[in-house]
Amino acid sequence: MESFINEFITSELEGVGSAEEVLLHRRISPYATLRPGDLATLVKFQQSRLHHPAALRPAPICGSTLPEDSDEDACPEEVSEVVLNAADQGHVPAQYTVKGLRRHEMPVIGVYVDTRVCSGFRYRVRRAGATNTKGNTDYFWGGKARPLLSIGMGYGRRLTFQDDQHNNNECYFWSDSEPAGYAFNIHAVDIGQKFLIQGEDDAVLGEGCVEAIHEPQEETSMTAVEGHVTKHVAVALTCRITYYLKHHYGLMELMAHEDQETITGDAVLVRPRPSAKATLEAIEGVFLPRLGNCKFVPDVC
Structure with missing residues (x-):
């Protein structure tokens, strides 16, 4: 056995190139017999992986879970720079550039107010491109x-x-x-908010x-007809x-079984004309x- 190792495996490990070169050179097919030299090449290839694991680790994409020792800011949020023309809204022919605007945000700068920004809806607001000393959005x-x-x-x-x-209302500007402009982010749902779950036949199936x-x-879309505004928010x-x-006779009771689910949906916000x-x-x-x-309907009780 020792002579076999010395003759085949040890000799093959000396001066061998990359595993891909050896395998391509020999053109191993699915039907070929794995020779001792091929085994030696694969052994060396596995050893190189142990010494250089990071080289073979796929780069994390935005939204994935990063390793504990990685920088959580390695995948910054998508930001963009937009050029706005006030003349498009019937104002003076002024042009503005807003930098650091995220894809879900709406710009407000100078005389320009994004047409999707409407009274009656809730927004989170920040200065465009502004972050605090810790690098978080302010x-x-x-x-x-x-x-x-x-x-x-x-x-x-x-x-x-x-x-x-x-x-004494002090929430205004x-x-x-602000020379850099403002970024508005619509807000539709709150933590702690309760819903009734309705099926396709509108029957209540849970909460x-x-x-x-x-x-x-x-915000994905908006319609406004004679003061009646409807917004759809992902x-x-x-x-x-x-x-x-x-149960029978239309009775129902709570099941002991509860579950936790992560869901996606289309939140429908409506501001009727008489309402503010x-x-x-x-x-x-x-x-x-x-x-x-199914759909989630706010539980107003």
Whole structure:
């Protein structure tokens, strides 16, 4: 046995090239017999993998879980630079450039206010491109989403948000007061919000409670007809689900079984014409492994 190792394996390890070169040179087919020399080549190739594991490790993509020793900022959020023309909105022929705008955000700068920014809906706001000393996004009001009450007229348009103090509202700013501009992010769903789960026949099949919100909540479409505004917002949530068990005669009771699911859906926000406040009507397009296609309707009780 010792002579076999010395004659074949040891001799093959000396001066061998890469494993790919050897295998291509010999043109090993699926039907070929693995020779001792091939075994030696593969042994050396495996040894090189042990010494250089990082070279063969696939690079993580954005949104994947990174190793513990890696930098969590290795995959920065997608940002862009947009050029805006105020003349497109019927204002003075001014042109603005907003940098560091993320794909789910809407710009406000100078006299320009993105047409998707509407009063009655809730937004999180930050200065475009601004981060704090720790490298995190620095939102106004501690990151709290506030309803936009009004958008003023004129060149410097005042944007007023709902404040916790009714007699002394300090939640406002002017569109032209920040040279870099502002970034607006719509907010549709809250942590702790409760829903009833309806099937395709509108029967109530269970209930859910939001435990986590995975940013961003991104507006996908908007329609406005005679003051009636409807927005669709893509959301990703982790919910605690409780299923209902149906009995005869239309009775039902809670099942002991609960589950936690991460879902995606289309949150539908509606602001009727007489109202100054938008409400969440439902989260549509939800799929649960146990129930199939369904929708989440806010539990107002």
